[in-house]
Amino acid sequence: MTVQLIAMQLFSGLALGAVLIMVALGLSIIFGMLGIVNFAHGALFMVGAYAGLYVAGLTGSFWWALLIAPVMIGLFGMLIERFLIRPLYGRSPDDPLLLTFGLGYVLVEAVRIFFGTDGIPFSTPAALRGVVNLGIGFFPLYRLFVIGVVVAVLLLLWIGLEKTKFGLIVRAGSADPLIMRVLGVDISRLWLIVFGIGVGITALGGVLAAPMRNVSPEMGTLVLAEAFVVTVIGGMGSLPGAVIAGLIVGVSVSMTSLFAPEMATIVMFALMALILLVRPNGLYGRAAPGL
Amino acid sequence: MSVIKNAELVPAPARRSFATLFSNVSRWRVPLSILALCILPWVLPSQALAVNVLIYGLVAVGYNLLFGYTGLLSFGHAAFFGAGAYATGIAIGAFGIHWFIAMLIGVLVSGLLATVMGVLAIRTRGIYFSMVTLALAQLVYYAALQASSWTGGENGLRGFTVSTLHLPGFSVNFLDPLVKYYAIMIVVAAALWFVSRVLNSPFGAVIEAIRENETRARACGYDVERTKLLSFILSGILCGLAGTLSAMHISIVPLDSLHYHTSGLIVMMTLLGGAGSFFGPFIGALAFLSMEDIFSLWTSNWQLIVGVIFILFVLYLPKGIWGTLISWGKSR
Numbered sequence: 001m002t003v004q005l006i007a008m009q010l011f012s013g014l015a016l017g018a019v020l021i022m023v024a025l026g027l028s029i030i031f032g033m034l035g036i037v038n039f040a041h042g043a044l045f046m047v048g049a050y051a052g053l054y055v056a057g058l059t060g061s062f063w064w065a066l067l068i069a070p071v072m073i074g075l076f077g078m079l080i081e082r083f084l085i086r087p088l089y090g091r092s093p094d095d096p097l098l099l100t101f102g103l104g105y106v107l108v109e110a111v112r113i114f115f116g117t118d119g120i121p122f123s124t125p126a127a128l129r130g131v132v133n134l135g136i137g138f139f140p141l142y143r144l145f146v147i148g149v150v151v152a153v154l155l156l157l158w159i160g161l162e163k164t165k166f167g168l169i170v171r172a173g174s175a176d177p178l179i180m181r182v183l184g185v186d187i188s189r190l191w192l193i194v195f196g197i198g199v200g201i202t203a204l205g206g207v208l209a210a211p212m213r214n215v216s217p218e219m220g221t222l223v224l225a226e227a228f229v230v231t232v233i234g235g236m237g238s239l240p241g242a243v244i245a246g247l248i249v250g251v252s253v254s255m256t257s258l259f260a261p262e263m264a265t266i267v268m269f270a271l272m273a274l275i276l277l278v279r280p281n282g283l284y285g286r287a288a289p290g291l
Numbered sequence: 292m293s294v295i296k297n298a299e300l301v302p303a304p305a306r307r308s309f310a311t312l313f314s315n316v317s318r319w320r321v322p323l324s325i326l327a328l329c330i331l332p333w334v335l336p337s338q339a340l341a342v343n344v345l346i347y348g349l350v351a352v353g354y355n356l357l358f359g360y361t362g363l364l365s366f367g368h369a370a371f372f373g374a375g376a377y378a379t380g381i382a383i384g385a386f387g388i389h390w391f392i393a394m395l396i397g398v399l400v401s402g403l404l405a406t407v408m409g410v411l412a413i414r415t416r417g418i419y420f421s422m423v424t425l426a427l428a429q430l431v432y433y434a435a436l437q438a439s440s441w442t443g444g445e446n447g448l449r450g451f452t453v454s455t456l457h458l459p460g461f462s463v464n465f466l467d468p469l470v471k472y473y474a475i476m477i478v479v480a481a482a483l484w485f486v487s488r489v490l491n492s493p494f495g496a497v498i499e500a501i502r503e504n505e506t507r508a509r510a511c512g513y514d515v516e517r518t519k520l521l522s523f524i525l526s527g528i529l530c531g532l533a534g535t536l537s538a539m540h541i542s543i544v545p546l547d548s549l550h551y552h553t554s555g556l557i558v559m560m561t562l563l564g565g566a567g568s569f570f571g572p573f574i575g576a577l578a579f580l581s582m583e584d585i586f587s588l589w590t591s592n593w594q595l596i597v598g599v600i601f602i603l604f605v606l607y608l609p610k611g612i613w614g615t616l617i618s619w620g621k622s623r
Binding site for chain 1: 411437550551598602
């Protein structure tokens with residue numbers, strides 16, 4: 001076991017972490033703003049991957065898929081917010097959770113009808129095939145590309161939230177929706193847009209993950225569990241928390257698969273249990289809202 | 292003024308009869324449930340469906356103790372159902388242990404698992420709880436998948452058929468479907484009596500107080516964390532008992548019994564029937580499994596229909612079938 005091997009494994013851990021950040025981001029944005037846990041998150045991730053597959057099939061280009069599929073699913077997310085989730089505001093916080101769970105159930109079944117129950121391979125775009133020499137070893141180009149996209153999305157989000165007027169309104173709205181309404185801000189329109197953006201980012205994650213994971217109707221279940229682990233470790237609704245937690249989980253999984261491969265699927269959940277014992281609100285979490 | 296007062300003092304006859312009906316139903320809830328279960332195999336299209344209603348009804352009853360009465364929405368109860376089933380199956384198959392002891396082992400193992408998961412999950416509050424229970428249940432799922440030398444991995448656990456129940460003095464032919472139904476029903480009936488007893492106890496009052504207003508329950512001096520944990524464990528044990536019955540019934544433990552999907556089924560059944568009511572979970576299990584039975588004849592995508600119905604219930608009838616009936620009866 002050389003230093004080089006460990007360094008390589010560390011790097012692929014960071015790459016896995018980038019994917020996990022992408023997986024958790026949409027969930028975290030929607031929770032941070034609307035205060036609801038989207039249990040259809042995994043299913044929407046899966047639908048995003050299928051939408052990417054569909055668009056790539058129509059246009060013959062991965063790049064169009066990467067661009068169009070998230071917008072399509074983001075608009076679909078807005079419909080969900082408008083017609084299914086909005087009637088539930090003001091009711092028990094469990095109700096949106098139960099509803100999105102049911103929605104996820106329906107989406108999985110709908111995809112089975114349209115695309116079949118078997119997994120579909122999604123080939124890596126030609127321009128991103130092959131490996132890159134990093135000095136410590138060879139690394140798949142596509143994974144480097146994914147890291148790049150995740151960094152770009154995080155930067156855009158940060159600029160959007162911290163540097164624009166819209167971001168200011170979003171942050172104020174998440175701090176105190178009532179006051180914002182008094183000040184004349186149409187808060188329900190704001191929630192509609194934020195929900196759409198959150199779902200769109202989730203779908204983008206699905207398209208990005210498609211060449212690395214088998215695209216199947218069931219792929220969302222693992223995604224949902226992963227997203228929960230990352231957000232619980234990082235702290236709900238905290239973007240820096242999601243980033244740190246994603247990297248920690250990615251590196252832990254990657255290192256475990258080097259030293260004890262049979263534990264690799266379990267380690268992220270064990271890590272979450274450990275964090276819960278020490279910091280029940282996660283690394284960056286505020287005290288849980290509600291109750 | 293006086294007219295309104297009189298109207299309140301002398302309720303309409305219909306209202307009185309409905310109120311009396313519901314209070315009587317509530318008082319005789321255990322005998323009534325057992326009576327309904329006794330006639331179930333004769334009114335349902337198949338005995339296989341009736342046994343499933345028994346087993347999943349018990350799971351939903353156990354889950355309802357936590358979700359309906361304590362107000363904690365867990366998405367990980369498949370872990371206890373599956374743990375009970377696996378422990379019983381392994382005890383019989385690998386160690387040749389007597390079925391009754393094996394059942395006790397199944398219940399014990401699910402109780403231990405519920406204690407560990409409960410201690411971790413209770414530390415979180417609000418919607419965190421649902422996420423953490425889901426993630427911990429996935430941990431159990433992947434652990435079972437990895438430990439394939441014990442659990443059979445993806446193929447499920449096989450090879451522990453119980454054909455005869457040996458009891459002191461006599462034995463029961465467990466292969467006859469009707470005999471099997473009534474044997475399982477006796478266990479379920481005992482569990483129902485136990486749940487009714489728990490709900491009538493001071494503990495039952497405290498869990499409902501926590502559901503209604505946790506801060507006030509704490510201010511009244513109740514140990515909220517300990518009560519929640521106890522409710523979590525009791526709920527896990529009941530689901531584990533249903534798991535052991537399921538293992539004995541189908542002589543195989545599919546890996547899917549630990550899956551997120553199963554946890555979701557439990558939530559759906561409980562909500563469809565009516566969370567927080569005694570009869571609700573059984574009605575929910577009956578409704579869900581009947582829908583599966585009917586719709587799967589027409590289409591292999593019956594889950595789409597069931598999912599849409601579930602969404603409509605969350606939107607328009609969040610009290611479920613039985614809960615809506617009760618409030619309709621009371622408002623008459």
